[in-house]
Amino acid sequence: MTSSTTHATAIGNEATIEAHPTVPMIVITREFDATPAQLRRAHTDPDLFARWCGPDDLTMRIEHFDARRGGAFRYVHSRHGEEYAFYGSFHDIADHRLVQTFTFEGLPDQVALETLTFTDLGDGRTRLRAQSLCDSFEVRDQWLRSGMEVGVNQGYAKLERMLADGAV
Amino acid sequence: MADQLSQVFAALADPIRRDMVARLSTGDATVGELAQPYRVTLQAVSKHLRVLEDAGLVSRSRDAQRRPVHLQAEVFDLMEKWIERYRREAEKRFRRLDAVLEEMKQTESAPVDRHPRGAVS
Numbered sequence: 001m002t003s004s005t006t007h008a009t010a011i012g013n014e015a016t017i018e019a020h021p022t023v024p025m026i027v028i029t030r031e032f033d034a035t036p037a038q039l040r041r042a043h044t045d046p047d048l049f050a051r052w053c054g055p056d057d058l059t060m061r062i063e064h065f066d067a068r069r070g071g072a073f074r075y076v077h078s079r080h081g082e083e084y085a086f087y088g089s090f091h092d093i094a095d096h097r098l099v100q101t102f103t104f105e106g107l108p109d110q111v112a113l114e115t116l117t118f119t120d121l122g123d124g125r126t127r128l129r130a131q132s133l134c135d136s137f138e139v140r141d142q143w144l145r146s147g148m149e150v151g152v153n154q155g156y157a158k159l160e161r162m163l164a165d166g167a168v
Numbered sequence: 169m170a171d172q173l174s175q176v177f178a179a180l181a182d183p184i185r186r187d188m189v190a191r192l193s194t195g196d197a198t199v200g201e202l203a204q205p206y207r208v209t210l211q212a213v214s215k216h217l218r219v220l221e222d223a224g225l226v227s228r229s230r231d232a233q234r235r236p237v238h239l240q241a242e243v244f245d246l247m248e249k250w251i252e253r254y255r256r257e258a259e260k261r262f263r264r265l266d267a268v269l270e271e272m273k274q275t276e277s278a279p280v281d282r283h284p285r286g287a288v289s
Contacts, residue, residue: 015262017255021190028255030262034269042268052264137186141177144254 024140028130036096036118036126043098069093110139176243179223185216189225189239196236
């Protein structure tokens with residue numbers, strides 16, 4: 001019924017990405033036909049989150065997801081018997097932003113600080129800005145590399161498959 | 169190609185090499201010119217340059233006496249493709265989120281007997 005509207009919007013809404021040149025950071029920006037409250041709920045309600053976070057060819061299992069200040073989450077993506085787990089803590093959950101840590105268990109020494117801001121654009125539209133600050137350029141670039149479908153050499157090949165969904 | 173990109177990212181993981189690349193983007197420079205801002209030996213700078221050269225990021229002309237270092241811009245086109253792939257993965261995720269949000273709106277407006285026309289006004 002509103003499919004044509006949604007489709008047209010989706011094209012105009014295309015996500016933009018910025019890999020910062022002097023700070024090991026990735027920033028993704030995207031506009032949505034939703035209010036900040038709805039967008040926040042889609043990020044903090046585990047049932048809703050599970051429906052969009054994992055890619056189509058992975059199954060997503062949430063172990064725990066306590067979306068409040070100081071709460072923690074852990075979820076597992078699996079494909080062909082291989083499991084990739086991610087965990088972190090919710091540092092701050094406010095109306096217009098969500099701050100959390102994020103660790104991929106395959107790289108347990110690394111932790112990214114993620115700040116999601118929801119900017120109300122009026123007319124039921126909201127801009128999401130998702131900023132991931134990594135430990136180093138090396139780690140940041142590993143994340144960027146994860147967008148590749150082809151495996152890279154040696155140790156990266158496995159990580160490649162694990163992160164093929166581009167989880168930020 | 170994937171191998172080269174791994175090398176490129178590894179080469180650019182070092183702050184001095186990133187800085188060198190940034191300076192070369194404004195024009196060719198000699199090793200001596202490149203070494204100037206850093207408190208490191210010419211030898212150390214040459215080592216950094218070799219890493220950049222192996223990754224295909226820079227080249228040095230063999231004939232000219234000054235042997236200026238030249239940035240190979242096409243490598244950055246490859247990197248851009250890489251980042252674009254990552255962006256597209258994020259976009260796929262966000263389209264799923266679009267669908268979830270659309271459903272949320274319909275659920276929220278369900279008790280009210282009205283067509284969920286959304287933002288159309």
